[in-house]
Amino acid sequence: MDKYDCLKLENQLCFPLYACARGLVKKYNPHLAELGLTYTQYIAMMVFWEKGSCSAKALGDLLYLDSGTLTPVLKSLEQKGLVKRGRSSTDERVLMIEITAQGKALQERAVAIPAKMAPCVNLTTEESKNLYQTLHKLLAQM
Amino acid sequence: MDKYDCLKLENQLCFPLYACARGLVKKYNPHLAELGLTYTQYIAMMVFWEKGSCSAKALGDLLYLDSGTLTPVLKSLEQKGLVKRGRSSTDERVLMIEITAQGKALQERAVAIPAKMAPCVNLTTEESKNLYQTLHKLLAQM
DNA sequence: TTATAATAAATTGAATTCAATTAAATTGAA
DNA sequence: TTCAATTTAATTGAATTCAATTTATTATAA
Secondary structure, three states: OOOOHHHOHHHOOHHHHHHHHHHHHHHHHHHHHHHOOOHHHHHHHHHHHHHOEEEHHHHHHHHOOOHHHHHHHHHHHHHOOOEEEEEOOOOOOOEEEEEOHHHHHHHHHHOOHHHHHHHHOOOOHHHHHHHHHHHHHHHHOO | OOOOHHHOHHHOOHHHHHHHHHHHHHHHHHHHHHOOOOHHHHHHHHHHHHHOEEEHHHHHHHHOOOHHHHHHHHHHHHHOOOEEEEEOOOOOOOEEEEEOHHHHHHHHHHOOHHHHHHHHOOOOHHHHHHHHHHHHHHHHOO
16 A cells, blocks of 8 residues: 555556446447448437437537547548538538438347347446446536 | 337447546546656556566556557657567567656656546545446456 | 627547557477 | 467558647627
């Protein structure tokens, strides 16, 4: 127990958070690859599946990502024909993204993914619920 | 409650994990920048501060990172004079990394960082402990 | 109205991250 | 021993991620 203990890997909270996040995304990848999606593209599509359309700004607020990250992601999704990008008619600054029929159709196949991921997260109901709540409490502090 | 609910962002566990990890690293950055370190370099230095030396392979096992990530990180740390890279005398395949006096000296300044980060993680003792345990339970499943 | 401020995307550059491959060294089995 | 398999790093290329800057547009205040 010396003054340097606070710098030990095993005493960190951020490190397992960071390692878990990367590890889980890695488990998503083979399933997402079947749909031709990366993880970042997948969470963006989640928003479009739910809302149909969304501005780039609003998407960034939901995903905690900025335009430097989203610009290439959205261009890629448009390239695949899953969304359509266009300027807002009332505000030229705003990029509006709208899901296409092809994008909607992909939801049919994506719906199988959560079940495929479930065995990768072997937690009790209580643990899952607590983890979910604590993570959102942390997110609210950012 | 339809069949697509499992694809809603708000029903995901991976997403808040991923967002929290990025958010926390972002809070580390200004403090780490004062030491001239990135987050990845910081967690690598944590291992060297604790162990003094380590093979690249063992470091990767501890950090859940592979040589594609670590090779440039370790070259950068050597460039800064914080570690020294060299081949094992008994096995030429193995890259051994050893901390330098300058690397050890940096620990004196790094020791202030955890206290600076504490206000960014406003959880109860119970929440922190549960989060820590659940994350390590998840890591053990990878 | 007009100049200034604020907002939204895009761009740029540095650093990660990972999958896949390559190269070199070591191990192990025939 | 010798050759095939394994192990360890390094390399390559694609995609993120973010800080910082730039550009274009809109809002606001004098």
